[in-house]
Amino acid sequence: MADLKYASMEEIKALEGKKREESMEIDQHMINLYTDCIGDPNPMWKGIVPPGLITTAMISGGAMTLGIPLPHKRSVAAGADWDFYKPLKAGDTLHTTHEFFELQDKSSEKGPRALMVYKSTHKNQNGEVVAVSTNTIMSY
Amino acid sequence: MAQLFFDEVKEGMDLPGMEKTPTTKTLVQWAGASGDYFELHYDKDFAQSMGFPGPIVHGRLEAAYLTQLLTDWIGEKGQLKKMSVQYRGNAFPGNKLTLGGKVTKKYTEDGQNLVECQIWVKNHEDKEITPGSAIVSLPSK
Numbered sequence: 660m661a662d663l664k665y666a667s668m669e670e671i672k673a674l675e676g677k678k679r680e681e682s683m684e685i686d687q688h689m690i691n692l693y694t695d696c697i698g699d700p701n702p703m704w705k706g707i708v709p710p711g712l713i714t715t716a717m718i719s720g721g722a723m724t725l726g727i728p729l730p731h732k733r734s735v736a737a738g739a740d741w742d743f744y745k746p747l748k749a750g751d752t753l754h755t756t757h758e759f760f761e762l763q764d765k766s767s768e769k770g771p772r773a774l775m776v777y778k779s780t781h782k783n784q785n786g787e788v789v790a791v792s793t794n795t796i797m798s799y
Numbered sequence: 800m801a802q803l804f805f806d807e808v809k810e811g812m813d814l815p816g817m818e819k820t821p822t823t824k825t826l827v828q829w830a831g832a833s834g835d836y837f838e839l840h841y842d843k844d845f846a847q848s849m850g851f852p853g854p855i856v857h858g859r860l861e862a863a864y865l866t867q868l869l870t871d872w873i874g875e876k877g878q879l880k881k882m883s884v885q886y887r888g889n890a891f892p893g894n895k896l897t898l899g900g901k902v903t904k905k906y907t908e909d910g911q912n913l914v915e916c917q918i919w920v921k922n923h924e925d926k927e928i929t930p931g932s933a934i935v936s937l938p939s940k
Contacts (some may be wrong), residue, residue, distance in 0.1 A: 709870065735839075738883070752802065
């Protein structure tokens with residue numbers, strides 16, 4: 660059973676702005692695992708990083724790495740946005756800053772509901788922003 | 800893979816569709832390839848404790864399929880600039896997913912030929928479970 664942490668809305672609200680940085684080299688093996696899984700034989704992905712790899716949890720999944728507790732029992736991914744600014748090549752190193760951006764209380768007469776918004780800014784080894792991703796988790 | 804050109808795109812045209820049937824094995828592969836080890840996607844007891852009948856397909860896997868739909872369509876010289884998705888329903892391992900899209904707008908801005916599209920993933924019951932939008936850039940002939 661997963662060790663999920665829970666906290667009050669106030670306690671979670673106080674964590675807005677919490678950040679975590681991580682870096683990883685994107686190598687061809689990672690690309691191959693990704694393209695094999697989704698069934699994408701496009702020959703472009705020999706040397707070029709498919710933009711879909713930026714959407715994966717290991718790169719855009721700040722929700723899992725910041726350790727922000729959940730306000731309610733059930734939680735699912737509600738949506739995500741990605742802006743892609745520059746292509747990445749195999750061998751590039753990605754430096755990502757994850758931020759717990761905000762907690763929105765969406766509770767109603769139907770019950771408790773909250774949106775947890777995370778933003779991740781991805782830079783390459785030259786300090787250029789290559790992508791920005793926003794992920795929203797719904798807890799209810 | 801054929802190259803798509805801006806001149807060939809018309810507002811209202813459909814993107815070439817795609818079908819995917821992620822299995823339990825696919826979800827295990829995805830966990831490893833993407834780094835998403837949330838138990839909701841492989842642990843039946845955990846999924847049921849969260850109110851689901853069983854493990855569900857990762858929303859991000861559906862998003863990854865949508866990026867493939869777009870990159871297959873725009874070809875080597877096209878670029879995916881932006882994509883948004885909303886996760887509104889769940890799919891379960893073995894369900895056939897149907898991906899599609901439609902061009903909603905084409906325009907030139909700051910020297911770039913841009914095309915906006917609606918995109919979606921439908922489940923095996925033809926319900927739109929992951930709708931979204933995207934902007935791509937395309938070369939001129």
